[in-house]
Every structure is written in C-alpha cells, then in structure tokens.
Amino acid sequence: MEDKILKYEIIAETSSLNSSIGTNDVSNPSSEKSIRTCDECGSKYYESTSQMASLCPECAYVLYGYDNCDHTFLNGRCIKCFWDGTHSKYIKKIKKEWKKALKKERKEELKKERKSEKKN
Numbered sequence: 001m002e003d004k005i006l007k008y009e010i011i012a013e014t015s016s017l018n019s020s021i022g023t024n025d026v027s028n029p030s031s032e033k034s035i036r037t038c039d040e041c042g043s044k045y046y047e048s049t050s051q052m053a054s055l056c057p058e059c060a061y062v063l064y065g066y067d068n069c070d071h072t073f074l075n076g077r078c079i080k081c082f083w084d085g086t087h088s089k090y091i092k093k094i095k096k097e098w099k100k101a102l103k104k105e106r107k108e109e110l111k112k113e114r115k116s117e118k119k120n
C-alpha cells in the first residue's frame with residue numbers, strides 16, 4: 001500500500017512541474033500580452049506597447065508626446081500594439097491643428113525662399 005501512495009505522489013509532482021514549465025514558455029509571447037482599453041479612443045491595445053497606464057500608444061503620443069507605435073495594420077488592427085485606428089474627437093482635433101500648423105510652416109518657408117530668390 002505504501003508503494004502505491006508513493007507512486008501517486010511522484011506522478012502529481014511531475015505533472016505540476018510540467019504545467020509550470022508550460023506557463024513559463026517564452027516561445028509563445030502573444031498569449032501573455034494583456035489587452036487593455038484606451039481611455040481616450042476606446043480602442044483595445046497591448047498593455048506592454050504603451051507607456052501610459054490607460055492610453056493606447058497613439059493617444060499617449062498625441063496627448064503627451066510619448067513614443068508612438070510604428071503601426072502596421074492587418075485586418076483593421078495594428079499587429080504591434082492592437083490599436084484599431086480609432087480616433088476620439090479630441091485626438092482628431094489635435095491632429096487637424098498639427099496639419100494646419102505644418103501647412104502654415106511650409107507656406108512661410110516658401111515665402112522666405114521666394115523672397116531670397118528675388119533678392120538674388
């Protein structure tokens with residue numbers, strides 16, 4: 001009888017060892033990525049890709065200047081950060097202003113170039 005109990009214990013030990021090795025397997029990191037929801041745009045994103053606790057990389061970049069994800073879209077989602085391309089109204093507004101500012105800068109640069117051309 002004692003032998004049987006010992007055998008069971010060994011089986012239980014090895015099986016628990018195997019399962020702990022399975023969860024620590026690094027070859028499949030996608031299963032360990034925790035998905036969060038962005039407070040600003042409502043899109044889902046991988047927690048590990050954003051430096052903000054509750055913002056996707058895109059919103060963290062627009063609102064706070066953090067490094068943005070180099071988005072690579074596949075089937076409507078970024079395969080790197082899981083962002084789905086959603087923009088909140090506020091983010092849209094900020095981006096519009098950026099474009100305007102960029103256009104203004106370019107126009108002023110062109111004006112300067114024209115002026116210097118005339119002088120020459």
Ligand SMILES: [Zn+2]
Pocket residue numbers: 038039040041042043055056057058059060
């Ligand atoms: Zn967002």
Ligand SMILES: [Zn+2]
Pocket residue numbers: 057069070071072078079080081082083
């Ligand atoms: Zn991305």
